[in-house]
Amino acid sequence: MTLTPLPQSDSTTNALAASDARLLILVATRKGAWLFHGDPARQRWRVDGPHFLGHIVSHVVLDPRDGCTLLAAVSTGHLGPTLFRSTDLGQHWQEARRPPAFTSTTDGSGRAVQQTFWLTPCHANEPGVWYAGTSPQGLFRSEDGGDTWSPCSCINDDPEYRKWMGTAQDGTPDGPKLHSIIVDPRDPAHLYFAMSGGGVHESTDGGRTFTPLLKGLEVVEGFDLDDPTYHDPHCVRMCPSQPDRLYQQNHCGIYRIDRPADTWVRIGRNMPASVGDIGFPMVLHPRDPDTAWVFPMDGSGVWPRTSPDGRPAVWGTRDGGERWQRLDAGLPAEQAWWTVKRQAMCADKLDPVGLYFGTTSGELWASADEGGQWSCIARHLPEIYAVETALLTP
């Protein structure tokens, strides 16, 4: 296939030139976390790590509101889950005094958090407020910068939600998860989250109540479309520049919705049939709501969860999913059987936008031109679970 770079998006007044800020890549892996400090051109990277060597790190996020607080969701194969915080870019870490934990019960019905999986800073006008999603599915909130956490909303113990969450037997191989916690930048009371499994849900009252948002989504053949139990959203993202638009990479395809419409549209049908539209990450352009990127994987047969045909590629759209283009310049042309997990691909906010992904084989790849050309920043890391970026002001 001809590899034609996608046209560059128009820069806006919100775009940051690469010379204005230093980029930080936050890499969470099965055996620790690493920070990669970039030069202004995003060509050279200084590695800082490992942090938490030997620990399972699910997510590391820098608070964009203060520009200095890092939160890391950490566990091990043998110890219970916890969170660590740093206010000096990882030079020192302090454990959260009260990590996310479900309400204790005395009748044996209570659940235990196995892992904090997803971290989302709350609204820009709510400094210090964070949300966390866990495995098994739970929603938690901190109002003190991640030091203490409490169950949030009714969903953790609501009988209907508990039914939709299923059991560990129904979840993903690493356990069922609550993820993709999204805060509307126009209204902190407007929230979304997703559950694997359990579907996509929306709240307009600050999380006190949620309503499923499933119309238009497909499920595995033979199951009830109207039952959230059978819905498996892999990653949901809200367009930063157009919050009424969301994209979703789902177990059954790639979707888009434009609120207030309540029906998802399967834009992944426009992908080549030989590649399909199964995958995990969903990445959006910070300024152009028509531009998005995915990383398809082999979802055939027993679900190998590898790059289709061993030929990894990012696919991008510039028109909201009408057309897709393969973006693999610089990536291995064959015999590369890794893939990218749902939190392990992201975009920066620079102009042109930088894209980054970490692989299940421990490689960190970057593109400084919106996917036109890829280069490998690091190899031989442990399996990469999450990749985030942050801009550090000079």
Add this chain to the structure above:
Amino acid sequence: MEILIPTPLRAYTAGQGHVQAEGATLSALVADLDRQFPGIRFRMIDEQCRMRPHMRIFLNGKGVFDLTTPLHDGDTVAIVQALSGG
């Protein structure tokens, strides 16, 4: 009494492999450990008061799972982790 702390938990005890703690039951003993070394309990015991998988407590050389188990003077307590897996 003296408690044996496994290596994965020694980040909480400043590297000490043996620490002193008191309690009339295992639960009280773990609570005393958490008072001295904040955060250590939740890594061992979940929010439903269940011992986490791979976590074992040996009382006088025998594995115990019931946190209400009473303790007596002269008992020896060892916290052990089965470091299985890759």
